[in-house]
Amino acid sequence: MRSKARVLLKIYSKVKDNWSYMGIALFLMIVLGYVIMKGENIYIQVHDNLDSNFVWLKMLKDNHLFFQTNVTVPFLGGISRNYLYSEWKAYSWLYMIFPAFIALVIGWFGKILISVAGFIFLGKLCYKNYEEKKHIIIWCGFLYGILPNFPTCAFSFASLPFLLGVLILLFQGFRWKYMIILLFYPLFSDFSLFGIFICGFLLVFFLLDWMVEKKPKWQMLLAIIFLSVGYIFTEWRLFYTMLFSGEATIRETFFQSSNVNILKVVKESLDVLIYGQYHCGSLHTYIVLPVCFFYTIFLNVSYGKNCAWKSIFTDKYNWLIAWIGFNTIVYGLDQFPVFHKMISHLFPPLSGFQFARTVWFSPLLWYLAFMIALCRMKKKVWLKYGLCMLATIILCLKPEIYNPIYRNIVACVYETIKGREYTGISYEEFYSENLFKQIKEEIGYQEEWSIAFGMHPAILEYNGIATLDGYLSYYSLDYKKRFRALIEPELEIDEVNKNYFDNWGGRAYIFSNEISYGVQREMEKDSAMLLIDPVVFQELGGRYVFSRVEIVNISDLGLKEVGRYEKENSPYKIYVYEVGQ
Numbered sequence: 001m002r003s004k005a006r007v008l009l010k011i012y013s014k015v016k017d018n019w020s021y022m023g024i025a026l027f028l029m030i031v032l033g034y035v036i037m038k039g040e041n042i043y044i045q046v047h048d049n050l051d052s053n054f055v056w057l058k059m060l061k062d063n064h065l066f067f068q069t070n071v072t073v074p075f076l077g078g079i080s081r082n083y084l085y086s087e088w089k090a091y092s093w094l095y096m097i098f099p100a101f102i103a104l105v106i107g108w109f110g111k112i113l114i115s116v117a118g119f120i121f122l123g124k125l126c127y128k129n130y131e132e133k134k135h136i137i138i139w140c141g142f143l144y145g146i147l148p149n150f151p152t153c154a155f156s157f158a159s160l161p162f163l164l165g166v167l168i169l170l171f172q173g174f175r176w177k178y179m180i181i182l183l184f185y186p187l188f189s190d191f192s193l194f195g196i197f198i199c200g201f202l203l204v205f206f207l208l209d210w211m212v213e214k215k216p217k218w219q220m221l222l223a224i225i226f227l228s229v230g231y232i233f234t235e236w237r238l239f240y241t242m243l244f245s246g247e248a249t250i251r252e253t254f255f256q257s258s259n260v261n262i263l264k265v266v267k268e269s270l271d272v273l274i275y276g277q278y279h280c281g282s283l284h285t286y287i288v289l290p291v292c293f294f295y296t297i298f299l300n301v302s303y304g305k306n307c308a309w310k311s312i313f314t315d316k317y318n319w320l321i322a323w324i325g326f327n328t329i330v331y332g333l334d335q336f337p338v339f340h341k342m343i344s345h346l347f348p349p350l351s352g353f354q355f356a357r358t359v360w361f362s363p364l365l366w367y368l369a370f371m372i373a374l375c376r377m378k379k380k381v382w383l384k385y386g387l388c389m390l391a392t393i394i395l396c397l398k399p400e401i402y403n404p405i406y407r408n409i410v411a412c413v414y415e416t417i418k419g420r421e422y423t424g425i426s427y428e429e430f431y432s433e434n435l436f437k438q439i440k441e442e443i444g445y446q447e448e449w450s451i452a453f454g455m456h457p458a459i460l461e462y463n464g465i466a467t468l469d470g471y472l473s474y475y476s477l478d479y480k481k482r483f484r485a486l487i488e489p490e491l492e493i494d495e496v497n498k499n500y501f502d503n504w505g506g507r508a509y510i511f512s513n514e515i516s517y518g519v520q521r522e523m524e525k526d527s528a529m530l531l532i533d534p535v536v537f538q539e540l541g542g543r544y545v546f547s548r549v550e551i552v553n554i555s556d557l558g559l560k561e562v563g564r565y566e567k568e569n570s571p572y573k574i575y576v577y578e579v580g581q
Contacts, residue, residue: 020138024116027142028109034408040101040428043407045151046456046519048279050430052471053152054104055458056084057095062464066096074466075457076508077449077483077540079475082237082245089234090188091155100462101427104151108404111154114188115145118161119371125165133375139388140371146395147363148281148402150193157280159188160364163198167223174219179226186230191238195231197358199224248477250505269332272359273324277331281400282363287391288370295373296321317376320369324362331356425519425571432570436463439546439565443576449541453530454515454523454548455572468540473506483508486540490531515549521571529553538579545577 015022035042044050059073060066066087072078085092094103094110119141124130130137141161149157163185170178189195202224210216232239241247274289276282284292300318303311312318334356370391374384396405411422439445440463449468452460457469468483484491484501490511491498497511509517514528527550534557545551545559554561559577566573 020135020142024112024138024142028112031405032109035105038408041426042404043411043422043424044104044404044427044430045402045407046425046430047401049151049402050427051456051458054100055461056472057092057103057152058100059461060084060092061095061100066092074447075461075470076472076475077468077479078466079470079472079479080241082241083472083475084237085152086235086237088187089155089190091152107151107154111149111158112142112145114155114158115161116141118159118165119144121165122161122168122368123371125168127375136374136384136388137371139385139392140367140374143370143388143391143395144364144367146392146405147283147367148395148398148400148404149363150279151402153190153193153360155188156190156194157360157363159185160194160361161368163189164364167202167220170219170223171217179222182223182226183230185227186234189231191231191235193357193360195227197361199227201361202227249474250477250480251474252477253480253502254504265332265335267332268335269328272331272362273328276362277359278401280360280363281402282366283395283398283400284363284366284370286394287387288366291373291387292321292366292369295376317369317372320365320372324365324369327358327362327365331359423521425521429569429571430519431459431462432567432572433463435565435567435570435572435574436460436465438567439563439574439576440465442565443544443562443578445544448543450544450546451510451532451537451542452517452546453510453551454512454528455517455546456519457509460546465544465546468537468542469508469510471507471509473504475508480505480508482536482540486532486536487511488533488536493531523549525549527552530557532557534558543579547575547577548572550575551577 056073059075060081063074065071065073065081068081071081073081073084087096091107094106097103098106116138119137120134123134123137127133127137144161145158147157166178166181166185169175170182186195189198202220206217206220206224209220275285282288296318299315300312303309303315334354374387377384395403396409399406399410407424411424414420414422436459445465447466449466450460451457451467451469456471457467458471460467461470468486487501487510490513491501494511494513497513501507501511510530510532511517512528512531515524530545530547530551530553537557544562551557551559554577558580560580562576562578564573564575
């Protein structure tokens with residue numbers, strides 16, 4: 001009996017010491033088991049992922065273009081390779097090495113593991129009594145890791161805690177090894193979405209510290225230089241295109257509404273403060289925000305009562321909250337068109353640049369603040385851990401656009417409990433690879449330029465079909481004008497899509513006022529008119545039209561029907577048309 005008691009006591013002690021690691025491992029094993037069981041029949045976010053970023057990486061691999069120069073990618077009529085992802089990025093390497101779906105899964109798991117490791121690194125750096133607080137620190141890192149952020153920026157988000165830790169060490173004392181780390185850090189980051197802001201924040205911090213301490217810490221300025229060199233090397237294509245290509249891009253035509261007043265700015269700022277922004281989902285509204293709000297009041301009232309006014313300005317927690325406030329204000333101010341006009345005038349390469357992306361740093365700041373508040377909470381262990389568990393449940397069950405956990409939980413409920421097929425479209429169904437393989441074989445497809453009607457062009461691009469249409473928010477202005485001539489007949493009668501394309505143009509799609517290109521099992525209509533300029537279509541080299549509905553005006557367009565195709569396990573019925581001979 002005593003030996004059994006000792007064994008149980010050891011097991012209890014091990015669980016108590018490692019429950020956070022064990023909980024994360026259990027979660028990852030369940031998710032991995034689900035992915036292995038379902039394969040490509042899982043549900044992945046389409047917007048800004050399967051319809052674009054994901055396919056760009058696959059096209060680079062399929063066409064062996066990652067390291068190529070002076071070549072084009074087979075979409076948007078043959079866009080320069082330089083407009084797409086750098087070959088010198090860790091996330092890109094996943095798609096070089098693995099099949100696309102596996103790379104997608106590894107990237108998601110990698111984001112979680114890197115985030116947890118980053119929080120552990122920060123925790124050990126900031127807390128001498130780390131062992132007493134490690135479960136809170138580890139679990140907050142896990143929460144940060146499963147946030148529904150912009151998918152292809154997975155490593156950019158996940159690596160921020162590690163970067164912050166290295167910068168703290170550098171601030172405490174210069175070491176060349178920290179500089180080498182910073183030089184290579186851009187392998188895990190993105191310049192236009194994160195790097196430019198990291199360097200900007202560092203410069204502001206350097207100047208503020210100099211003003212307060214009256215002595216500059218030159219290593220922080222040197223850090224900006226090393227980071228900048230790293231970004232220039234890893235994203236040389238971006239810098240070359242912006243600074244030396246001389247090519248005008250669609251960003252010069254981005255429209256900013258002039259009907260913006262201070263109330264609009266305040267509303268935008270409050271919305272992002274309370275609810276976050278979907279590209280950088282933080283899901284902090286229900287647990288993290290209230291905890292941080294009440295702790296901020298408690299902390300600073302306590303300082304006031306004790307007349308410790310200086311502590312209000314030196315407490316690192318308050319600086320995190322102030323940083324969140326700064327990000328939300330910038331997000332609101334970025335709506336002012338005069339701001340963008342000024343940037344366009346002073347530095348044309350940044351025309352259309354979204355400075356509101358400072359808010360992309362807020363998810364990390366929220367969960368660091370949440371971690372600090374819980375770590376400072378005296379006793380009440382059950383409350384601290386309970387808040388962590390509630391935050392986990394919310395992260396898993398909140399229907400955010402980039403939340404695959406929620407989407408697949410809902411699918412399981414439909415299929416196992418309700419006994420009904422989930423209405424969403426899975427990864428496998430979205431691309432319907434077998435169907436398009438059959439179509440290409442039957443029509444004898446030989447890399448001719450094509451367009452998609454009633455669906456995302458990414459579906460064709462994934463399946464090795466070159467498209468005149470496509471989705472990219474940074475490409476040649478000249479091609480936008482040429483593509484506009486192609487869809488002019490539709491835009492003349494379609495005011496909504498006219499404004500959408502003219503004022504942005506990121507989605508160079510074959511629009512229709514009758515049907516949608518959105519993801520759907522059943523189309524709204526069985527037939528529709530395709531309103532394009534047939535002369536421009538042929539001038540651009542167009543040969544095929546792949547449509548989800550029957551096109552009723554093919555004779556007017558000089559098209560002929562090649563065939564209608566369906567296949568088991570695909571939700572699509574594809575009509576293929578060809579330029580008449």
